[in-house]
Amino acid sequence: MSELPNAADAVEVLTRHKNYSNLTRTAKLIAKHDADTRTIFGFWVYLMTDCVLFASLFAVFAVLHNNTYGGPTGAMLFSLPYVLAETLILLSSSFTCGLAVLSAQQRHKKRVLLWLGVTFLLGASFLGLEVNEFNKFVRMGDSWRRSGFLSSYFTLVGTHGLHITIGLLWMAVMIGFVFRRGITDLVLKRIRMLSLFWHFLDVVWIFIFTIVYLFGAIKL
Amino acid sequence: MSGAAYFASFWLGKLSLKALPPSAIQWFGASLMILVPLGIALLLSVTHRWKWLYHEWLTTLDPKKIGVMYIIVALAMLLRGGADVALIKTQQALSAGSNAGILSASHFQQIVTAHGTIMIFFVAMGLMFGLINLLVPLQIGARDVAFPFLNATSFWLFFGGMVLVNISLILGDFAATGWLAYPPLSELHFSPTVGVDYWIWSLEIAGIGSLLAAINFLVTILKMRVKGMNFMKMPMFVWSVLGSMLLVAFAFPILTVTLTLLALDRDIGTHFFTATGGGNMMMYVNLIWAWGHPEVYILILPAFGVFSEVVSTFARKRLFGYPSMVWAIAAIVLLSFIVWLHHFFTMGAGSDVNAFFGIMTMVIAVPTGVKIFNWLFTLYRGRIRMASPLLWFIGFVVIFTIGGMAGVLMAVPPVDFQLHNSLFLVAHFHMMIVGGVVFADFAAITYWFPKIFGFKLNEKLGRLAFWLWLIGFLLSFVPLYILGFMGATRRLNHYSASLGWQQLFIVSAVGAAIIGMAVGVQILQFAVSIYQRKANRDKTGDPWDGRSLEWSTPSPVPFYSFAKTPQVSTRDAFWEAKKQKQTSTPQPYEDIVLTKNSPLALVIAGGALIFAFAVVWHIWWLAIVGLLIVIATIILRSMDEHTEYILSASEVERLDRAYLKAGGLSK
Numbered sequence: 022m023s024e025l026p027n028a029a030d031a032v033e034v035l036t037r038h039k040n041y042s043n044l045t046r047t048a049k050l051i052a053k054h055d056a057d058t059r060t061i062f063g064f065w066v067y068l069m070t071d072c073v074l075f076a077s078l079f080a081v082f083a084v085l086h087n088n089t090y091g092g093p094t095g096a097m098l099f100s101l102p103y104v105l106a107e108t109l110i111l112l113s114s115s116f117t118c119g120l121a122v123l124s125a126q127q128r129h130k131k132r133v134l135l136w137l138g139v140t141f142l143l144g145a146s147f148l149g150l151e152v153n154e155f156n157k158f159v160r161m162g163d164s165w166r167r168s169g170f171l172s173s174y175f176t177l178v179g180t181h182g183l184h185i186t187i188g189l190l191w192m193a194v195m196i197g198f199v200f201r202r203g204i205t206d207l208v209l210k211r212i213r214m215l216s217l218f219w220h221f222l223d224v225v226w227i228f229i230f231t232i233v234y235l236f237g238a239i240k241l
Numbered sequence: 242m243s244g245a246a247y248f249a250s251f252w253l254g255k256l257s258l259k260a261l262p263p264s265a266i267q268w269f270g271a272s273l274m275i276l277v278p279l280g281i282a283l284l285l286s287v288t289h290r291w292k293w294l295y296h297e298w299l300t301t302l303d304p305k306k307i308g309v310m311y312i313i314v315a316l317a318m319l320l321r322g323g324a325d326v327a328l329i330k331t332q333q334a335l336s337a338g339s340n341a342g343i344l345s346a347s348h349f350q351q352i353v354t355a356h357g358t359i360m361i362f363f364v365a366m367g368l369m370f371g372l373i374n375l376l377v378p379l380q381i382g383a384r385d386v387a388f389p390f391l392n393a394t395s396f397w398l399f400f401g402g403m404v405l406v407n408i409s410l411i412l413g414d415f416a417a418t419g420w421l422a423y424p425p426l427s428e429l430h431f432s433p434t435v436g437v438d439y440w441i442w443s444l445e446i447a448g449i450g451s452l453l454a455a456i457n458f459l460v461t462i463l464k465m466r467v468k469g470m471n472f473m474k475m476p477m478f479v480w481s482v483l484g485s486m487l488l489v490a491f492a493f494p495i496l497t498v499t500l501t502l503l504a505l506d507r508d509i510g511t512h513f514f515t516a517t518g519g520g521n522m523m524m525y526v527n528l529i530w531a532w533g534h535p536e537v538y539i540l541i542l543p544a545f546g547v548f549s550e551v552v553s554t555f556a557r558k559r560l561f562g563y564p565s566m567v568w569a570i571a572a573i574v575l576l577s578f579i580v581w582l583h584h585f586f587t588m589g590a591g592s593d594v595n596a597f598f599g600i601m602t603m604v605i606a607v608p609t610g611v612k613i614f615n616w617l618f619t620l621y622r623g624r625i626r627m628a629s630p631l632l633w634f635i636g637f638v639v640i641f642t643i644g645g646m647a648g649v650l651m652a653v654p655p656v657d658f659q660l661h662n663s664l665f666l667v668a669h670f671h672m673m674i675v676g677g678v679v680f681a682d683f684a685a686i687t688y689w690f691p692k693i694f695g696f697k698l699n700e701k702l703g704r705l706a707f708w709l710w711l712i713g714f715l716l717s718f719v720p721l722y723i724l725g726f727m728g729a730t731r732r733l734n735h736y737s738a739s740l741g742w743q744q745l746f747i748v749s750a751v752g753a754a755i756i757g758m759a760v761g762v763q764i765l766q767f768a769v770s771i772y773q774r775k776a777n778r779d780k781t782g783d784p785w786d787g788r789s790l791e792w793s794t795p796s797p798v799p800f801y802s803f804a805k806t807p808q809v810s811t812r813d814a815f816w817e818a819k820k821q822k823q824t825s826t827p828q829p830y831e832d833i834v835l836t837k838n839s840p841l842a843l844v845i846a847g848g849a850l851i852f853a854f855a856v857v858w859h860i861w862w863l864a865i866v867g868l869l870i871v872i873a874t875i876i877l878r879s880m881d882e883h884t885e886y887i888l889s890a891s892e893v894e895r896l897d898r899a900y901l902k903a904g905g906l907s908k
Contacts, residue, residue: 055464055465058464059387059388059460059464059465060387060388062460062463062464063387063388063456063457063459063460066456066459066460066490067456069490070452070455070456070490070491070493070494071494073490073491073494073495074494074495074497074498077494077495077498077499077528077531078498080528081498081502081513081524081528084521084524085513085519085520085521085524088512088519088520088521089519090512090517090518090519092519165505165509165510165511165512166509166510166511166512166518167518168512168518168519169512169513169518169519169520169521170519172505172506172511172512172513172518172519172520173513175511176502176505176511176513190872194876194879198880205882207882211879
């Protein structure tokens with residue numbers, strides 16, 4: 022968090038300049054620093070609520086995963102190499118997203134644009150693969166209408182996909198921001214939050230990969 | 242499908258002239274829903290107040306004003322939910338034997354559902370969030386909440402949900418499923434009209450508003466307390482809100498999921514809760530109560546907080562057992578997540594499961610009991626002033642204890658098998674929510690009214706309202722306990738005359754009428770108090786000899802709340818400062834950073850409302866429009882880097898002196 026003005030800096034300014042206008046400037050620095058930590062902390066709290074949301078959907082999947090109602094099981098539908106490809110793409114996008122944050126901290130505009138762009142492309146490919154997979158199932162007649170299992174499968178994985186879509190939209194807006202305004206404190210803070218969001222989606226995907234696809238594909 | 246029909250279904254979805262109300266009573270309700278907003282609009286035009294409304298209220302990001310708006314909406318909805326009660330009680334008093342009463346069965350069920358939904362989501366939640374907005378920043382010595390824009394968005398989403406429920410009076414119908422809309426009844430097959438969709442989407446947007454508000458207040462309480470106020474020095478109301486908001490953050494995502502899954506079942510044919518296709522309707526009941534039981538404590542914890550403040554102020558004594566109060570809140574927060582199954586012991590989960598949840602339910606009564614005793618011990622040997630907020634507390638203790646005992650009784654699974662879904666249960670939870678939450682909200686409104694508006698409410702009428710409420714309430718609900726024992730079920734629109742229930746239903750209706758009078762007296766109380774506001778003016782800023790920081794500000798609280806950052810070193814900071822006649826070193830005035838008004842929160846919620854309405858009626862193009870409005874507005878807001886302004890120290894000084902002079906406040 023070294024780029025953000027912190028309270029220690031502010032106190033230093035305070036001791037060096039004793040006149041009034043600098044005092045208020047100091048107060049502003051402290052207020053701004055507090056506001057930034059609040060926003061990041063608030064975003065963490067939001068992520069925890071999102072965690073509960075996904076936990077509920079996982080619970081629903083756990084209850085319904087055997088209710089195939091004569092339709093296909095996970096083992097019949099899922100192709101593990103395909104899902105592994107999705108997983109690797111998403112994990113790489115998390116890595117490039119991290120590189121974008123590092124570049125943003127160095128205020129390196131071009132590199133931020135590059136890494137955000139790469140992350141966007143990887144995220145979009147992941148989403149494309151997911152939509153393609155959904156499309157394949159639906160065309161085979163195995164849509165969410167087929168059984169309780171497929172309802173919960175499409176909803177859990179689809180909710181993750183919806184989050185990815187929102188993340189991509191956010192990323193596009195951030196690319197526009199960086200392009201137009203460079204890397205301001207505000208932009209840096211938002212790139213940090215975006216990366217938290219993206220890593221969070223990565224973690225959720227790991228659970229989806231394990232619980233939905235691995236456990237589903239392996240006949241126990 | 243013919244061209245014209247296709248055209249209509251594309252542009253209007255399921256909406257047609259058939260959506261207009263079928264019966265005279267429904268026409269009356271619909272015309273009220275049109276005439277009341279029209280009347281308000283006319284009044285604003287005549288008095289040239291549109292600009293004032295826009296600048297002072299619609300675009301405000303000030304939590305104090307947002308709090309007032311929450312409470313106004315909630316009180317208006319209390320009248321709406323009360324009108325539902327009038328119909329329910331009239332129907333039940335008349336409808337024995339050959340008399341069919343005044344309502345059709347379907348209309349009666351819609352009214353019961355609307356009553357429950359409105360009272361919980363738009364009255365109890367609204368009053369609670371109103372109080373939280375008004376008080377939490379003031380009590381922790383903060384000038385604002387952590388995220389002011391988000392806070393306004395939460396309010397307008399709540400408002401949007403409220404509007405959607407009321408649109409159902411004009412177009413289409415409302416759910417006739419009971420307030421939690423259990424499947425399979427709430428599935429498309431058994432509820433093919435838009436009623437359940439109205440229910441789903443109004444709760445969905447109001448619920449997301451609540452979730453965002455919880456995140457906001459968690460961060461506000463955890464990060465924005467004034468220097469010196471550590472956790473064990475926070476006012477008890479703030480503690481109770483912290484507990485409540487934690488519950489919202491953990492419980493409301495479950496509600497969002499549950500409602501969404503039901504909507505998916507109805508709209509795109511999934512099989513989550515359907516009777517066929519591999520659905521599991523019992524999962525719905527589990528999910529909805531995994532949210533629903535914490536919800537009960539979400540409502541009651543802030544009510545406990547209010548009473549903690551009221552009792553210690555009017556006993557002029559510090560709260561008895563502060564640490565045990567805190568631990569009681571913590572215990573309730575934890576336990577409230579492991580009792581949900583007591584809402585459906587009859588589901589057949591087996592004796593082990595039922596025993597566990599039964600015992601947990603009895604255990605959760607313990608911390609609640611701790612709190613009741615602590616309040617009583619606070620009163621013991623206090624220098625008590627019998628003002629109406631304290632009367633509400635005493636009414637609360639009586640009713641809440643009776644209701645609580647009934648609850649512990651029902652925690653025994655075999656007993657619950659007898660009483661499940663009976664009027665006994667109805668009497669129990671009304672005693673908890675009306676006797677607990679609503680009484681606390683009335684106490685709070687009376688107690689903090691002078692802080693927000695600058696004058697006290699009329700005490701005589703306040704007392705009269707209290708006694709009418711208490712008598713009416715007992716008269717209305719004690720018969721329901723008896724009827725419940727006799728086997729009367731909830732949501733009963735007709736019964737056989739030979740059962741001998743009619744007298745008790747009539748007594749209950751008389752009680753409801755007395756509550757109606759009490760509400761009338763309360764409206765009169767507001768009117769008289771506003772008329773006599775000069776005589777009841779609070780010039781001190783501290784009309785009750787209060788204890789926490791909000792009483793250190795002038796009444797009404799200036800928009801910047803605190804001219805100088807308050808100093809805190811103990812619990813009951815303001816009380817201690819008064820006691821020691823602290824002449825602290827005069828602090829200089831500082832520049833204050835405040836948030837600019839913005840109309841965009843209203844626009845976001847408007848987009849959400851359009852989206853929700855369109856999905857209810859399957860008008861897909863309009864849903865896309867609503868969604869685009871929401872997304873575009875969020876992006877627009879994110880581009881604005883100048884959302885704050887600075888009130889200079891000299892300006893703060895000028896305003897503060899003017900306040901001190903006007904109020905005769907000596908500090």
